[in-house]
Amino acid sequence: MSVIGDRVWAINTQLNSISRDHDLFVVTEDEQVSLQEQGVLVATALESPRVAELVRIFKALSTPSSSDPLLPTWRIEQLLIQSQLAMHHDTFKFTPGAVDGELPNPFETEIEWLLLAKAAMQIYGAILQTLIDQNISLEDHLWYWDDISRSYRLGFLLWLQKSPLQLWSFTRDVYYESTHRIRSMYSPELKPEDELDEEHVAVSRKDSIKCMSMSDRWRKFYHIVRTTVQDRSLVNIQDRILSPIALCQAEAREKAYQIRRLKENIACGVGALVHEGLDFNRGEWKDVLERSVSLMETVMVQTANIDGTVSDFEEGIFRFVDNDPELLNQLDEEQDSPPRRLANRLLTILQHRLPRQAADTRAVIKTHGRPSIWVRYWLPATIGLLSSSMILRFLTNRKADIIQAIADLGLTVRDFWSNWVIDPARKIIKTIRHDENRELTLMSRDSLRADLESLERMVVDFAVDKPHFATADGSAVALTDAQVADIRSRVVHGDVTPVLKAYEKDLRKPFIGAVKGDLVRSLLIQVQKSKVDMEVALGGIDALLKSQELVFGFVSLTPGILISVGVYQYIRGVMSGRVGLRQRDRTSKTMRAVRTINRMLAKADLTPEKTMTYEQIGNLLCQVHILRNIVPQTMPQDTRKDFLIDLDELVNLRVVPFQKKTMEDIVLTYAKWLL
Secondary structure (H helix, E strand, O other): OOHHHHHHHHHHHHHHHHHOOHHHHOOOOOOOOOHHHHHHHHHHHHOOHHHHHHHHHHHHOOOOOOOOOOOOHHHHHHHHHHHOOOOOOOOOOOOOOOEOOOEOOOOHHHHHHHHHHHHHHHHHHHHHHHHHHHHHHHHHHHHHHHHHHHOHHHHHHHHHHHHHHHHHHHHHHHHHHHHHHHHHHHOOOOOHHHHHHHHHHHHHHHHHHHOOOHHHHHHHHHHHHHHHHHHHHHHOHHHHHOOHHHHHHHHHHHHHHHHHHHHHHHHHHHHHHHHHOOOOOOOOHHHHHHHHHHHHHHHHHHOOOOOOOHHHHHHHHHHHHHOOOOOOOOOOOOOOOHHHHHHHHHHHHHHHHHHHHHHHHHHHHHHHOOOOHHHHOHHHHHHHHHHHHHHHHHHHHOHHHHHHHHHHHHHHHHHHHHHHHHHHHHHHHHHHHOOHHHOOOOOOOOHHHHHHHHHHHHHHHHHHHOHHHHOOOOOOOOOOHHHHHHHHHHHHOOOOHHHHHHHHHHOOOHHHHHHOOOHHHHHHHHHHHHHHHHHHHHHHHHHHHHHOHHHHHHHHHHHHHHHHHHHHHHHHHHHOOOHHHHHHHHHHHHHHHHHHHHHHHHHHHOOOOOOOOHHHHHHHHHHHHHHHHHHHHHOOHHHHHHHHHHHHHHHHOOOHHHHHHHHHHHHHHOHHHHO
């Protein structure tokens, strides 16, 4: 709920308490009438169609819910018209009489007052919402002019943007002045002594002009135009003293002052309404209601009047309320009862004051606000329009190339998605399912086993043929089966000692060993041994790759996923209106609101009263409204509730030192979301 919603909800609670007051049901002060008889009178009165209709409208004007307590203005106006209080018809006008010829209806007037109080409450909320929105919207205009008044570059840009309008205005003035002077040549103003001979003077002037040659006429025309331009230049002597940029900056300062005056009036009106409006704890609730309606109407009428100071505005609205004829009972009550006068006033606010105030505010903004979008962007629009023909010609000449480029781009995107996203994802799924028929291998399954068995046979045959290399003592006795089995088991573990012994012996005399010895045979066996070792190493690498196959699959999928997500985020950011810029804009508005609140509290704390003016109260409410709409969007649910409670305390406290302490606690506690 917004700040305005909180205020309206609190007023609605007060009105509900008033409507439940037992005094409303005391239909007579006669002590001889029993409570039972009074109950009969109440029930009879409530059966009246007029009272039932008023009760229905009273309920319809109540707040729908605490989260959305405001009704639209068209609905409020519709309900007021349905009540027929704001219409001068005698059909439903209550006249004290009798129900069934005997019992009076004492409830109608009281229910009318309660109904009007509910309607005033809803109109009060609509006025506050309108004024706060206007006050916040003026911030952009004010910052625009302040930036121009401080920047030479922005001043030059404003002069460039307004130069066509200034040239048009100057040309129009020169045209009208020259036209007036040319016409005076044909119909000159006569002196009083020449009035008798008016026709003769006019004819003679026309004859003298006809006698001029064409060159003399052009010379005369040129002289008139030049004289007019010189006169206009003398009138605008300031333009010749100051530079165009300095004039633009001076204009920016003047317009910023006018916008600031309008903003001060609106803030003062908001503060007065919040502090003085519909506070039923200050006295008789009907008097408070009438005074509050008068205050609302006065604020609506006077807000757009930016002549004078904000103090004059504040004094003016309260002086008008104090001297309001309707509050002083200076009108004829026989013609219109107080509820009907009040209903007419509420309907006038809805139908005339609110639209008129909005129109007056727009008129002030149109005069003193930042230039229109056509003035600010005519230069880039003109450049785009002039270059559109060249762009169109380029697109036409390169039509085939552009179509081919678009087709290639689509094909590239499709291949990228298929080769770097879809295929790696399929491989990962197959790896997870462990498809043995499609496992990654560096060699065939039986290659190592066949080569190892071949090596075993080679070494065993060599040891059997050369037993002295296989035995420890070097004897040439034939090997037993146990020794052969031992040699075979050692070959499996990579031990080919008999072959190495023969290789070492023949290597001493390589030529003789190669011809007569076993050098070639032992060398070839070692080649087979190297092949087996290489296959064992490849098998280890193969096992390592298989154990990390899932990791490799995710690594191959990661680039495609990252690129796809990056492109998606970029397109999403562009399509959503540059989320980053909006986030920076929200941060800037939040920091500006916090700074404004701190400055207002610091200035108010320096006054002897230690209280805020109506203008400061209104500005505080507007800045708190900004914080409530922006900051909670990024907060967790529980933190958001605490933040809104602290903001309510900041608004409801009336003593500045306590408000300053509350604001310091808010900044310290919620700095993560505020700054």
